[in-house]
Amino acid sequence: xxxxxxxxxxxxxxxxxxxxxxxxxxxxxxxxxxxxxxxxxxxxxxxxxxxxxxxxxxxxxxxxxxxxxxxxxxxxxxxxxxxxxxxxxxxxxxxxxxxxxxxxxxxxxxxxxxxxxxxxxxxxxxxxxxxxxxxxxxxxxxxxxxxxxxxxxxxxxxxxxxxxxxxxxxxxxxxxxxxxxxxxxxxxxxxxxxxxxxxxxxxxxxxxxxxxxxxxxxxxxxxxxxxxxxxxxxxxxxxxxxxxxxxxxxxxxxxxxxxxxxxxxxxxxxxxxxxxxxxxxxxxxxxxxxxxxxxxxxxxxxxxxxxxxxxxxxxxxxxxxxxxxxxxxxxxxxxx
Numbered sequence: 207x208x209x210x211x212x213x214x215x216x217x218x219x220x221x222x223x224x225x226x227x228x229x230x231x232x233x234x235x236x237x238x239x240x241x242x243x244x245x246x247x248x249x250x251x252x253x254x255x256x257x258x259x260x261x262x263x264x265x266x267x268x269x270x271x272x273x274x275x276x277x278x279x280x281x282x283x284x285x286x287x288x289x290x291x292x293x294x295x296x297x298x299x300x301x302x303x304x305x306x307x308x309x310x311x312x313x314x315x316x317x318x319x320x321x322x323x324x325x326x327x328x329x330x331x332x333x334x335x336x337x338x339x340x341x342x343x344x345x346x347x348x349x350x351x352x353x354x355x356x357x358x359x360x361x362x363x364x365x366x367x368x369x370x371x372x373x374x375x376x377x378x379x380x381x382x383x384x385x386x387x388x389x390x391x392x393x394x395x396x397x398x399x400x401x402x403x404x405x406x407x408x409x410x411x412x413x414x415x416x417x418x419x420x421x422x423x424x425x426x427x428x429x430x431x432x433x434x435x436x437x438x439x440x441x442x443x444x445x446x447x448x449x450x451x452x453x454x455x456x457x458x459x460x461x462x463x464x465x466x467x468x469x470x471x472x473x474x475x476x477x478x479x480x481x482x483x484x485x486x487x488x489x490x491x492x493x494x495x496x497x498x499x500x501x502x503x504x505x506x507x508x509x510x511x512x513x514x515x516x517x518x519x520x521x522x523x524x525x526x527x528x529x530x531x532x533x534x535x536x537x538x539x540x541x542x
Contacts, residue, residue, distance in 0.1 A: 212239065215383045216308065217257040224254030228315045229390075231504040232497035234449045235312040235375070238301035243268050247284075247301055249292035264290045271302035275357065280350045299353040303360065306367060306379030310386050313375040313449060315504065316397045319511035321372050322446050322518045330370065333396045338389065340368035345521065347528050348374070348448055368393075373447045373519055399511040402433070413487030416464075418477070422488040424499065427506055431460075431482050435514055436506075440482055445521040446508065448529055453501040456526045458482060 220237050223229045235254055238247040245268040248254065252262035265287040274282035284294045295301070301309045320326045327342050334340065341359045346352040352371070360366055368389060369377040376393065380386040413421050413428065422428065430436045440458040445451050459478040461467035464486060471477050479491045480502070490499075512518065521529075 219383050219387060220254040220257035223312065224257065227500065227503060228507065229312055230254050231313060231449065232500035236295040236297055237310050239308045240268060244287060245271065245302055247298050248295050250295050264292050264294055266294050266298060268302060271299060275303050280354045296349050300356055300377065303353060303357050304377065304379045305364065307381050308383055308386055309377065309379045311375060311377045313447065314394060315507045316394045316399060317376050318447060318508050319399050320397055321370060321374065322508065324517055324519060326372065334393065337392055338367045339363065339365060340370060341366060342370045342372060345373040347525065373521060401510040416489055419481065419489035419491060422490055422499065424503055427502060428487050430488055430506060431484050431486060436509060437484050439509055443518045443520055445526050446505065446518065450501055450505055451521060451526050451529050453498045454480060456530060
């Protein structure tokens, strides 16, 4: 059995960061720790926010993964040490190859806001002068491809504790949870961006409903269609990072007017679950769950931290297709 004190510390940390939408969105992100020959890792689809109330971590055979890494087998399937019906995180191998005892991978808003920018490496070097050595890795599909890239980075510098993943997030490794927390706090403090502030609670009242659609509950999200800069970015800069694509699809369905939506909707065989009507509102179908709303809020929080007219990296059509046709991600979305 794992050390109860360590488990309590990690569970408290996970519950705290999991409840902060600027750090974790829905089932996004994952945490692990090593205990002898066991890697305890968050289950796929589990929410870090539930760490204090539910069993969200499952034990995986660590020597089995280390042997696979040694042999260059990055497609290895983790072996569970119990009969849990849950599946290990998609990123389990990434956690195994990091040498530190505790590994935290988050999609923190303040960090993501930089990792989608063309000049992110220059900005990170300018702003993170008081952080441990770090590396920026180009976007790779989560799982095998990402684990290979991280392995290469660690092989080049075994002392790495901090890895930034372009269009994805950050990985932090430490020997105890306080060390990890201190690094995260320092990074986020140095990378904090003042967001666009055009939101008005008076102007941004929820719009009326449409047939088969309801206005999104988070009132601030309607600013995506009421701020011209944000609305224009929906078409041009939608597919910014994996979880966004997995839960919200490959494109934003935007309409200049209500009539434009009604006309196009009559022509489509399947109407979208999420729509954006300029100067009117953001609408969803009743099937739009809280995991998807959390991802839309994440997008809003990231995009409103960009300078007007700035150019951003987006995922390619091939990268999007790889995510949407991936069994592991389809499983994670189903259990939400």
